[in-house]
Amino acid sequence: MPKFRNTLKKLLDPNITLDNSKNIYARTCPFCGDQIDLLRCPVVKSISTASSSAALRSNTSFDDEAEDAGGAVDSDSKDKDVEIAPGIRLPKEDILWDPSVERKQPSSGPTGLFTTEAANPLPDLFDNNEWYKSGARRACYSCGEKLPVEIDTRSCQLMGIAGVNRAGKTHFVAQAFREITASNGLERFGCTRVKLSESTGRELYQKYYPAILDSRQVLGPTDPNQTPQPLLFSIDLTDCEPMLVMTRDISGEAIMDENKRRSILEFLTRSDGLIFVIDPIEFNFVRERVPQELLLGRRSVNQVDLLQQCLMEVHRRTNKSVPVVVTISKCDLLINYCGLSGLWSKPPLDSWQNDTFEIDREIREMLISIGEESIVKATQGYAKTYFQAFSALGGDPIITGPTASVARLPNSDPIRCADTLGTVLRGMATKTQTVR
Ligand SMILES: Nc1nc2c(ncn2[C@@H]2O[C@H](COP(=O)(O)OP(=O)(O)OP(=O)(O)O)[C@@H](O)[C@H]2O)c(=O)[nH]1
Ligand SMILES: [Mg+2]
Numbered sequence: 221m222p223k224f225r226n227t228l229k230k231l232l233d234p235n236i237t238l239d240n241s242k243n244i245y246a247r248t249c250p251f252c253g254d255q256i257d258l259l260r261c262p263v264v265k266s267i268s269t270a271s272s273s274a275a276l277r278s279n280t281s282f283d284d285e286a287e288d289a290g291g292a293v294d295s296d297s298k299d300k301d302v303e304i305a306p307g308i309r310l311p312k313e314d315i316l317w318d319p320s321v322e323r324k325q326p327s328s329g330p331t332g333l334f335t336t337e338a339a340n341p342l343p344d345l346f347d348n349n350e351w352y353k354s355g356a357r358r359a360c361y362s363c364g365e366k367l368p369v370e371i372d373t374r375s376c377q378l379m380g381i382a383g384v385n386r387a388g389k390t391h392f393v394a395q396a397f398r399e400i401t402a403s404n405g406l407e408r409f410g411c412t413r414v415k416l417s418e419s420t421g422r423e424l425y426q427k428y429y430p431a432i433l434d435s436r437q438v439l440g441p442t443d444p445n446q447t448p449q450p451l452l453f454s455i456d457l458t459d460c461e462p463m464l465v466m467t468r469d470i471s472g473e474a475i476m477d478e479n480k481r482r483s484i485l486e487f488l489t490r491s492d493g494l495i496f497v498i499d500p501i502e503f504n505f506v507r508e509r510v511p512q513e514l515l516l517g518r519r520s521v522n523q524v525d526l527l528q529q530c531l532m533e534v535h536r537r538t539n540k541s542v543p544v545v546v547t548i549s550k551c552d553l554l555i556n557y558c559g560l561s562g563l564w565s566k567p568p569l570d571s572w573q574n575d576t577f578e579i580d581r582e583i584r585e586m587l588i589s590i591g592e593e594s595i596v597k598a599t600q601g602y603a604k605t606y607f608q609a610f611s612a613l614g615g616d617p618i619i620t621g622p623t624a625s626v627a628r629l630p631n632s633d634p635i636r637c638a639d640t641l642g643t644v645l646r647g648m649a650t651k652t653q654t655v656r
């Protein structure tokens with residue numbers, strides 16, 4: 221790899237250090253999980269000026285996607301459109317740079333990052349006013365999704381969040397994202413910077429925060445028939461390569477449905493890191509001690525079976541040892557009704573390393589002592605598994621309606637949400653390699 225490439229890359233993002241042995245353009249698509257080469261990605265407009273409107277593909281619900289996949293393309297539109305990925309066509313005027321046509325820099329386009337390198341330079345998305353104004357983005361040639369601009373300078377990692385329905389995933393997402401941005405909740409984990417993508421910021425501020433911050437209402441169940449929106453953030457951890465992390469708040473009902481998991485949620489089992497949320501309300505030890513109104517009806521799937529299934533699928537599909545955090549949600553129930561406590565129920569110490577490993581040991585022991593050894597056993601053979609606990613609400617929701625889902629948030633402090641996130645991110649991060 222010529223030396224100037226490293227220099228230019230470092231100018232782009234001073235935090236990046238490169239491993240000379242790998243293709244610096246190789247990435248994982250945050251949407252489909254496929255391995256892609258940025259040099260083969262077309263550059264497309266994200267602010268469309270095409271008369272026939274942007275993508276000929278709706279992306280609002282699973283049903284729409286199923287229809288689109290089999291949709292016929294008429295011969296007229298074939299001339300005006302370009303297939304950028306299998307079955308995904310865009311109007312010609314929305315394609316700014318097509319690598320299959322232009323192997324070199326377009327004369328009217330941007331000058332590119334590496335102009336002294338004649339073969340396949342990566343066009344710079346910010347180098348040209350027209351491109352900037354039309355929101356130039358690279359598109360994945362496997363799934364057609366427009367890639368975040370940060371992918372040019374960061375590796376992309378998929379972080380899965382799984383668990384049965386009503387386990388506490390959505391409140392965890394809301395609280396953890398708030399903690400890592402508003403109160404620097406990952407500082408203890410050596411995090412020097414977190415930045416949400418614009419669309420993620422919008423998603424959180426429109427769909428999650430008004431209810432929990434302003435009206436203090438409990439959020440409803442996640443719709444199993446809607447495509448969960450990608451939540452993207454870039455993060456810098458000390459001594460690690462900068463990462464772009466993608467996750468989604470998936471409905472437990474959809475995860476429990478094998479057909480959905482294997483089709484539209486297929487990306488979940490390609491995760492580079494997994495958070496599996498365990499609902500303690502399923503533990504007999506807890507059910508015998510909490511007020512009856514907090515008990516939900518029994519689920520159709522046993523959460524330990526789902527954990528084993530997810531662990532097996534993620535490891536078989538990625539073919540690597542994936543860091544997994546098995547985390548007990550609603551840990552306020554263990555504290556308030558079951559008299560259990562430990563480091564996990566207290567405010568964090570300074571060093572995440574000691575803290576995390578001690579909590580892992582404590583939770584394993586606690587699960588065994590209350591008759592939930594099967595959860596610990598389910599993780600045997602998966603080397604990078606860590607046990608954690610959190611409470612996104614800090615206490616019981618205050619039920620104000622006929623069912624438990626109509627409820628207000630309690631006035632208690634959440635417990636250790638950022639820690640679950642920090643633990644999995646630390647497991648996913650790659651140690652920095654020095655540039656020579
Ligand atoms: N006591 C207690 N209850 C909680 C806590 N977090 C969530 N709950 C309760 O659990 C219910 C489900 O939480 P969600 O975050 O919506 O669960 P989910 O896993 O996203 O559920 P699906 O979207 O159906 O998959 C909430 O409506 C609350 O009643 C917590 O920290 N403590
Ligand atoms: Mg949910």
Ligand SMILES: [Zn+2]
Nearest residue numbers: 249252360363
């Ligand atoms: Zn893709």
